[in-house]
Amino acid sequence: MRWREMVPLGLLLLVLFWGSRVSPRFLDAPYLLDSMNLYVETGLLAVGMTFVIMCGEIDLSVASTTVLCACVAAKWCPPGCPPSLLVLVCVGAGALLGLVNGALVAWARVPSFLATLATMAAFRGVAQAWMGPYSAKWPVLKGLDRAHVVGSAVPWPPVVWLVVAALAGLLLHRTVYGRWVAAVGTSPVAARFSGLPVERTKLIAFTMTGALAGLAALFLGSRLGVVRHDLVRGLELEAITAVVVGGTSILGGQGTMLGTVTALLLVAAAKTAMGVAGVKPEVQVTVVGVLLVGAVLAGNMSALVRRRPARA
Amino acid sequence: MIRTLLATVLVAGIFVAGCGTSSNDAATTGGTQAKSGALHFVFVPKSAGNPYFAEVEKGLQKGAKELGATIETQAPTSADATSQVGTIKDALQRGVDVLVVSANAPDTLNDVFDDARKKGVIVLTVDSDITGNEEHRDASVLPTDFAKVGPALVENLASLTGGQGDFAILSAATDAPNQNAWIAGMKEALKDPKYAGLKLVDTVYGNDEPEKSATEMQALLTKYPDLRAVVSPTSVGLGAAAQVLETSGQYPGGPKAKGPGIELTGLATPNQLRAAVEKGVVKKFQLWSPADMGEIAAHLGAALHAKKFLPEEGKSFDVPGLGSKTFSAKGVVYAGPLVTFDKANIANFDF
Numbered sequence: 001m002r003w004r005e006m007v008p009l010g011l012l013l014l015v016l017f018w019g020s021r022v023s024p025r026f027l028d029a030p031y032l033l034d035s036m037n038l039y040v041e042t043g044l045l046a047v048g049m050t051f052v053i054m055c056g057e058i059d060l061s062v063a064s065t066t067v068l069c070a071c072v073a074a075k076w077c078p079p080g081c082p083p084s085l086l087v088l089v090c091v092g093a094g095a096l097l098g099l100v101n102g103a104l105v106a107w108a109r110v111p112s113f114l115a116t117l118a119t120m121a122a123f124r125g126v127a128q129a130w131m132g133p134y135s136a137k138w139p140v141l142k143g144l145d146r147a148h149v150v151g152s153a154v155p156w157p158p159v160v161w162l163v164v165a166a167l168a169g170l171l172l173h174r175t176v177y178g179r180w181v182a183a184v185g186t187s188p189v190a191a192r193f194s195g196l197p198v199e200r201t202k203l204i205a206f207t208m209t210g211a212l213a214g215l216a217a218l219f220l221g222s223r224l225g226v227v228r229h230d231l232v233r234g235l236e237l238e239a240i241t242a243v244v245v246g247g248t249s250i251l252g253g254q255g256t257m258l259g260t261v262t263a264l265l266l267v268a269a270a271k272t273a274m275g276v277a278g279v280k281p282e283v284q285v286t287v288v289g290v291l292l293v294g295a296v297l298a299g300n301m302s303a304l305v306r307r308r309p310a311r312a
Numbered sequence: 313m314i315r316t317l318l319a320t321v322l323v324a325g326i327f328v329a330g331c332g333t334s335s336n337d338a339a340t341t342g343g344t345q346a347k348s349g350a351l352h353f354v355f356v357p358k359s360a361g362n363p364y365f366a367e368v369e370k371g372l373q374k375g376a377k378e379l380g381a382t383i384e385t386q387a388p389t390s391a392d393a394t395s396q397v398g399t400i401k402d403a404l405q406r407g408v409d410v411l412v413v414s415a416n417a418p419d420t421l422n423d424v425f426d427d428a429r430k431k432g433v434i435v436l437t438v439d440s441d442i443t444g445n446e447e448h449r450d451a452s453v454l455p456t457d458f459a460k461v462g463p464a465l466v467e468n469l470a471s472l473t474g475g476q477g478d479f480a481i482l483s484a485a486t487d488a489p490n491q492n493a494w495i496a497g498m499k500e501a502l503k504d505p506k507y508a509g510l511k512l513v514d515t516v517y518g519n520d521e522p523e524k525s526a527t528e529m530q531a532l533l534t535k536y537p538d539l540r541a542v543v544s545p546t547s548v549g550l551g552a553a554a555q556v557l558e559t560s561g562q563y564p565g566g567p568k569a570k571g572p573g574i575e576l577t578g579l580a581t582p583n584q585l586r587a588a589v590e591k592g593v594v595k596k597f598q599l600w601s602p603a604d605m606g607e608i609a610a611h612l613g614a615a616l617h618a619k620k621f622l623p624e625e626g627k628s629f630d631v632p633g634l635g636s637k638t639f640s641a642k643g644v645v646y647a648g649p650l651v652t653f654d655k656a657n658i659a660n661f662d663f
Binding site (some may be wrong): 023028031034035038104132133134135143145224226227228230231232233234271272275276277278280281282284285 | 360361384386387388389390391392394397398399401402405406407417418421422423485486487492612
């Protein structure tokens with residue numbers, strides 16, 4: 001645990017404590033675990049986003065990728081098809097769309113903010129043009145959020161998310177690729193002169209993020225049972241929020257997967273606690289905004305404090 | 313990495329451990345009574361900040377007062393298809409007896425509605441039903457017989473334009489079930505030979521966002537120089553369109569009107585269009601009473617919760633002050649016919 005991760009963890013504990021004080025119905029395990037289902041899609045996007053932001057880039061198109069993958073899967077997979085086909089289509093389509101982003105950024109040298117701003121509109125636009133105002137039924141694997149790990153109240157999607165996050169954490173913190181990401185984000189120029197494959201590093205990060213957005217589509221479709229072009233608007237911003245609150249520097253180079261996971265749990269816990277306390281949704285949005293600013297400020301403060309000699 | 317995993321497990325552990333020590337009394341059957349005795353309603357409109365739903369809420373409040381029930385409104389921040397799921401889940405956890413929901417989408421609420429009904433909660437849709445999935449809710453209070461809205465809008469349009477000219481429709485979201493039903497009704501009514509002079513040139517969607525609606529209206533004025541009229545069957549759309557029309561000066565008798573000018577009409581709350589009617593930008597428009605819908609929903613919810621009757625077709629029940637209401641097919645109750653608002657009568661309404 002580093003300083004920057006302590007901030008969201010501390011806030012998370014505070015929120016859990018506050019939640020338990022304001023409502024006796026908050027600390028109810030089945031309810032909390034069930035509520036986590038609503039944040040799995042954001043969580044998967046945030047895991048990928050951690051790599052992209054660590055590279056010093058941004059991906060605004062993730063929610064549109066999710067929606068387009070969901071539409072592709074619902075249109076192409078026949079009802080009752082083998083679940084493996086559905087997973088393959090979702091993740092494969094996501095990886096392809098991520099590759100488009102990666103190619104635009106790494107090869108065509110379009111700044112990622114602009115490139116993904118464009119694909120954000122384009123991907124959703126394609127989904128809208130293709131689907132029109134209609135919903136498409138999810139072909140198979142419905143109600144994953146109601147399927148529990150045998151003999152417990154733990155639904156599958158959050159478990160899958162945590163496993164994915166743990167694997168991604170290993171990739172980021174324990175492999176050569178992870179070191180490339182940190183190096184590219186710290187200084188692309190220095191990384192290039194050190195002979196690191198800067199373009200490939202970014203390409204992989206965007207492709208991976210796309211693939212995870214495709215996986216998010218799988219959970220989205222299974223949770224709702226139908227998909228349409230206008231789902232998960234603004235989810236890319238919630239994912240970016242989780243990454244930044246988790247202590248990843250928006251300038252790249254610094255960050256941890258644990259921070260992202262903790263921050264996502266923080267936002268999920270805060271929203272769930274406010275919901276069960278009857279706080280109006282419009283107020284909830286404000287509180288999450290304040291949390292974001294507070295967490296970033298606290299992260300900066302802790303960095304400042306640590307530069308001083310320790311007092312007895 | 314080991315530390316990371318450990319910390320993750322620790323956080324999860326805190327969650328579960330914390331849960332273990334809580335007093336879990338939410339999962340009672342027969343409704344999750346928030347306060348013992350008083351019936352508790354939760355109203356979930358389509359989105360926050362829509363005056364139309366504030367009016368439905370007023371009606372619910374009035375009905376609740378008469379019944380000695382409590383009401384709380386939880387509006388999702390955006391009107392997309394999934395935003396209401398979390399809001400409803402939270403309400404179920406907090407405790408609710410009757411859910412009154414204006415559905416944003418016809419098919420994304422089935423699961424959460426089923427969960428609610430399993431707990432003994434009465435689920436009503438109001439204003440916007442889950443068309444095609446009616447079996448997932450108990451009953452629905454709809455504004456007016458939809459089959460009559462389209463023809464009424466066309467008749468109103470014909471009286472404004474003398475039954476001649478090109479017109480466009482400014483709607484809400486592309487998949488708003490009520491909007492689409494009315495637009496289909498208008499198209500059907502236009503087939504009548506007496507409306508042969510009216511030509512629908514375009515249907516555009518403002519998503520019930522003032523800004524997008526204004527942009528779409530602006531585009532219509534630019535794209536169709538011969539436009540004679542615009543019909544917007546949504547409060548937000550008509551309000552935004554009226555402002556654009558006023559600024560453009562192309563309203564009947566306006567400084568930049570070509571010939572007779574552009575007529576604007578549709579469905580909206582009187583307060584939203586009061587200024588436009590007084591300035592002559594809009595001559596007349598229509599609506600039902602959203603407050604009546606709320607009031608009917610309150611009384612209906614309470615009656616169903618007390619198992620006084622079942623929502624069967626043909627069954628009638630009384631709503632104090634509003635008379636007798638009758639169930640149509642699939643547990644639908646219509647609030648009443650459309651009212652036309654113009655300069656002469658708009659002062660009598662305040663919603």
